Amino acid sequence: MNYTWNWGIFQEPSPEGAGTYADMLLSGLSWTIATALASWVIAFTLGSVIGVMRTLPSRAANAVGAAYVELFRNVPLLVQMFLWYFVLPELLPAGLGTAVKQLPDAPFYTAVLCLGFFTASRVAEQVRAGIQSLPRGQRMAGTAMGFTTVQTYRYVLLPNAYRIILPPLTSEFLNNLKNTSVALTIGLLELTARARSMQEFSFQVFEAFTAATILYLLLNLVVIAGATLLERTVAVPGAR
Amino acid sequence: MFASFDFSVIGASLPYLFGQGMVFTLTLTALAASGGIVFGTLLAMMRLSSIPGLTHAAKLYVELMRSLPLVLVIFWFYFLVPYIGAWATGSATPIQVGAFSSALITFTLFEAAYFAEIMRAGIQSIPRGQTAAARALGMSYAQTMRLVVLPQALRNMLPLLLTQTIVLFQDTSLVYVLSLTDFLGAASKVAQRDGRLVEMYLFAALVYFAVCFTASLLVRRLQARTAIVR
Numbered sequence: 001m002n003y004t005w006n007w008g009i010f011q012e013p014s015p016e017g018a019g020t021y022a023d024m025l026l027s028g029l030s031w032t033i034a035t036a037l038a039s040w041v042i043a044f045t046l047g048s049v050i051g052v053m054r055t056l057p058s059r060a061a062n063a064v065g066a067a068y069v070e071l072f073r074n075v076p077l078l079v080q081m082f083l084w085y086f087v088l089p090e091l092l093p094a095g096l097g098t099a100v101k102q103l104p105d106a107p108f109y110t111a112v113l114c115l116g117f118f119t120a121s122r123v124a125e126q127v128r129a130g131i132q133s134l135p136r137g138q139r140m141a142g143t144a145m146g147f148t149t150v151q152t153y154r155y156v157l158l159p160n161a162y163r164i165i166l167p168p169l170t171s172e173f174l175n176n177l178k179n180t181s182v183a184l185t186i187g188l189l190e191l192t193a194r195a196r197s198m199q200e201f202s203f204q205v206f207e208a209f210t211a212a213t214i215l216y217l218l219l220n221l222v223v224i225a226g227a228t229l230l231e232r233t234v235a236v237p238g239a240r
Numbered sequence: 241m242f243a244s245f246d247f248s249v250i251g252a253s254l255p256y257l258f259g260q261g262m263v264f265t266l267t268l269t270a271l272a273a274s275g276g277i278v279f280g281t282l283l284a285m286m287r288l289s290s291i292p293g294l295t296h297a298a299k300l301y302v303e304l305m306r307s308l309p310l311v312l313v314i315f316w317f318y319f320l321v322p323y324i325g326a327w328a329t330g331s332a333t334p335i336q337v338g339a340f341s342s343a344l345i346t347f348t349l350f351e352a353a354y355f356a357e358i359m360r361a362g363i364q365s366i367p368r369g370q371t372a373a374a375r376a377l378g379m380s381y382a383q384t385m386r387l388v389v390l391p392q393a394l395r396n397m398l399p400l401l402l403t404q405t406i407v408l409f410q411d412t413s414l415v416y417v418l419s420l421t422d423f424l425g426a427a428s429k430v431a432q433r434d435g436r437l438v439e440m441y442l443f444a445a446l447v448y449f450a451v452c453f454t455a456s457l458l459v460r461r462l463q464a465r466t467a468i469v470r
């Protein structure tokens with residue numbers, strides 16, 4: 001093994017002109033976090049709607065929900081990324097398509113939309129499982145109390161279901177966070193992309209990837225700690 | 241809307257897409273899944289063993305792999321494997337490893353962490369009484385695992401293992417970052433050569449969807465058929 005280690009590399013200025021290699025990685029980290037959070041907003045909202053649709057007593061709503069989940073679950077994320085980035089602008093009306101292509105930070109917006117819609121299919125499955133795991137009596141009790149369907153979901157089913165699925169939702173959030181790295185293929189300068197360009201500029205492969213690995217592990221730990229805290233805060237006193 | 245598109249490019253490139261691209265994807269999926277299940281089962285057995293060192297090592301490995309994005313792991317191994325090879329063979333310079341071998345090693349080791357969690361659940365689903373009974377019959381640990389526990393664990397977990405293999409099939413598209421010619425890589429190369437991004441990517445999405453959707457329907461049917469009535 002004749003690899004020359006140089007851990008001081010992080011303090012050296014990066015060839016981009018501004019800042020050191022460490023700054024470069026940290027800027028990648030912030031893009032990773034921004035993409036993960038923004039896409040999670042879409043994923044959580046849309047996923048909840050689709051998940052609820054799959055439990056409604058309506059054939060049409062069920063079919064639409066099922067079709068959505070199958071569509072987004074059975075196409076690889078990378079292919080979906082390409083569809084959003086390369087194909088969608090071509091299918092839009094010409095003026096709009098050009099405007100989309102010239103948008104500053106287009107990779108970021110594309111990645112957010114793509115990950116949002118992709119992760120929504122996974123969130124939907126969790127929400128559906130959560131609602132279906134509740135005893136049938138809860139829905140019936142809601143109806144017997146004179147609640148409308150909306151009220152039954154809002155006050156009875158969803159508050160329970162979300163508490164039950166908090167752990168699997170946490171791991172979906174972590175998957176979403178890790179999946180942001182796929183966006184490097186469309187030019188998003190997130191953490192993995194930054195580690196890769198640091199390796200290309202400086203030839204310090206293992207330092208760059210070690211730093212990225214540690215940052216990803218720290219992110220995981222922060223998310224898990226946050227989820228544990230959230231779980232404790234929203235726990236119903238005296239339950240289980 | 242599709243007036244300006246030329247879908248004949250797909251027909252012309254079919255032999256390349258399937259003959260080279262899809263064969264590569266399927267080979268990688270099959271080899272990585274078999275390797276991953278074997279290594280994953282070993283990891284699960286380590287994690288459930290009563291030897292603290294093994295338990296912790298397996299846990300650390302699984303948690304580490306599951307916390308990292310696959311793209312980063314692909315890059316890690318792409319650069320690391322030549323050095324490990326040099327270290328193992330005592331060579332002074334990093335040895336040349338083909339991109340395919342590098343991808344195969346990466347996917348096997350990465351997916352093993354996910355298969356290990358499935359197999360752990362599978363092994364734990366076998367009632368303790370069965371292990372105890374096997375040991376009481378005088379079977380060794382290896383015999384108990386091979387003849388009693390693992391066959392049942394595999395059978396119980398078969399649908400999950402196959403579902404994970406479908407995920408692996410989709411994940412292999414990420415070898416794109418190493419510029420390998422898997423199915424998506426082939427589609428992408430044709431797309432860029434002929435300037436037909438829309439047609440090729442839509443077609444690739446359609447093929448992936450057809451394969452994965454059919455496979456997941458089959459897994460669901462298998463699940464209904466093999467479910468053990470308790």
